[in-house]
Every structure is written in C-alpha cells, then in structure tokens.
Amino acid sequence: MRGRTSAIRGKREMDFRKMIRRDKKRWFHADQDRDGDLTIEEFTSFLHPEESPHMRNIVIEETLEDIDIDGDGFLSLEEYIGDMFKPETEGEDEPAWVAQEREQFGLYRDRDGDGKMNSQEIGEWILPTEYDHAEAEAKHLMYETDVNKDDQLTKREILDQYDLFVGSQATDFGEALTRHDEF
Ligand SMILES: [Ca+2]
Ligand SMILES: [Ca+2]
Ligand SMILES: [Ca+2]
Structure with missing residues (x-):
C-alpha cells in the first residue's frame, strides 16, 4: 500500500508543479503592461483566456500540453480521439460518435491534410475565429x-x-x- 500512496502523492506533486508553471505563464501573458501586477481587465484575461484574443496562443499551448501525449507539438488522430474517448476494456467497440469524430478530424480539423493538427488547426478547433x-x-x-x-x-x-x-x-x-x- 505504501508504495501506492507515495506514487499517488508523487503524481499530485507533479500536477501541482505543472499547475503553478502553467499559471505563471498565463499570468505573464495576461499582464499586458508587464508591471507584474494584474489589473481587473488583465485578471479577467487570466481567468478566461479563451475570451481574450491576445491569450489565444496560451490557450492553444495549454491544450497541446494536455493532449499531445508524445510531445511532438502536434495532435495526431489518436491523441485527438484519446482526449475524448478511452475504451474501458481492450478491444471495446467504439461508439458511433467516436467514429464521427475520426471523420471530423480528416474533414475539418486537419485542414492541410498532413495527418496531424498543428497549432493553427488546434486554434480553429478550440477557438474558431468567428464568422462575421x-x-x-x-x-x-x-x-x-x-x-x-x-x-x-x-x-x-x-x-x-x-x-x-x-x-x-x-x-x-x-x-x-x-x-x-x-x-
Ligand atoms: Ca499589469
Ligand atoms: Ca503528438
Ligand atoms: Ca494538419
């Protein structure tokens, strides 16, 4: 049991450090006048980066960090699907919506058709530039x-x-x- 709990604690510490690192980076980008403090507007960007255009790259980076399992800076089809669906047992049949997502990946996500999503393609996926x-x-x-x-x-x-x-x-x-x- 002891090994298991310390493993869990280890993972928590890692998550915590990752969280702090992420927050620091986000803080830095939210602090537009670079004075180290956040005004109310800057703090709003920090809390809701997806709503601030200048935070777009940070949101994309954070998404990549979460889903890019092999760390190559791109999302493969497997990484994209893996973020939404993990089979509970080996060889479990994929639900229809997962098959649909696979299709979506080829049709809409991977716009340049190189088989993976780059930062720009990820941006269009999570923060589509609004059609006016x-x-x-x-x-x-x-x-x-x-x-x-x-x-x-x-x-x-x-x-x-x-x-x-x-x-x-x-x-x-x-x-x-x-x-x-x-x-
Ligand atoms: Ca500031
Ligand atoms: Ca990858
Ligand atoms: Ca692509």
Missing part, C-alpha cells in the same frame, strides 16, 4: 446591389434591389428603408 455574419451579409448585399461596381451604394441602386434589402435577415435595413420617408 453581419459583415458577410453586408458584402453580399453590396455585391448584389452595387451595379456599377464603384463600391458605393446609391439610393437608386438600393431602391432597384429593394426586395433584396427587405428580405435581408441580418440587417433591419428593409425596415429602415420603409421607416425613412426620404426614400
């Missing part, structure tokens, strides 16, 4: 409406494509047009 719907909608409307392609929308062009604007979901532009008498 409003901007996409504006670009679409602009493209459809700006007939003479001078990158300016005239009132005439908008009125010609009135149906498009009224049907637009992302903007309340249709409503705005009907509200404004000068149109």
Whole structure:
C-alpha cells in the first residue's frame, strides 16, 4: 500500500508543479503592461483566456500540453480521439460518435491534410475565429446591389434591389428603408 500512496502523492506533486508553471505563464501573458501586477481587465484575461484574443496562443499551448501525449507539438488522430474517448476494456467497440469524430478530424480539423493538427488547426478547433455574419451579409448585399461596381451604394441602386434589402435577415435595413420617408 505504501508504495501506492507515495506514487499517488508523487503524481499530485507533479500536477501541482505543472499547475503553478502553467499559471505563471498565463499570468505573464495576461499582464499586458508587464508591471507584474494584474489589473481587473488583465485578471479577467487570466481567468478566461479563451475570451481574450491576445491569450489565444496560451490557450492553444495549454491544450497541446494536455493532449499531445508524445510531445511532438502536434495532435495526431489518436491523441485527438484519446482526449475524448478511452475504451474501458481492450478491444471495446467504439461508439458511433467516436467514429464521427475520426471523420471530423480528416474533414475539418486537419485542414492541410498532413495527418496531424498543428497549432493553427488546434486554434480553429478550440477557438474558431468567428464568422462575421453581419459583415458577410453586408458584402453580399453590396455585391448584389452595387451595379456599377464603384463600391458605393446609391439610393437608386438600393431602391432597384429593394426586395433584396427587405428580405435581408441580418440587417433591419428593409425596415429602415420603409421607416425613412426620404426614400
Ligand atoms: Ca499589469
Ligand atoms: Ca503528438
Ligand atoms: Ca494538419
């Protein structure tokens, strides 16, 4: 028994040291003005790094640290799956969702198709850069409406494509047009 408990204690100490190391690193990056102290904003970045764009690399690094078992700086398919699913018995059948995740890895995670996820691919997985719907909608409307392609929308062009604007979901532009008498 004694050997076992000390092994457990050993593991705890290691986890603890790892935690401190990780926290120090995270603290350093959260401390944007590098004065060693954290303001409320800096502390928020420390607590919720996934919500601060400048903490993105730290979040990716921490994820790698956790899942990259062989420490080569990449996530293999096995490491990726191993993070979500560990068979309880040898040769246990994989549930369907795990098979799906394997497929996802090839289809979406490993974007450059080299069989492993690099930091950038990991970033897109855990912190997808948000698709800006409003901007996409504006670009679409602009493209459809700006007939003479001078990158300016005239009132005439908008009125010609009135149906498009009224049907637009992302903007309340249709409503705005009907509200404004000068149109
Ligand atoms: Ca500071
Ligand atoms: Ca690896
Ligand atoms: Ca890749």
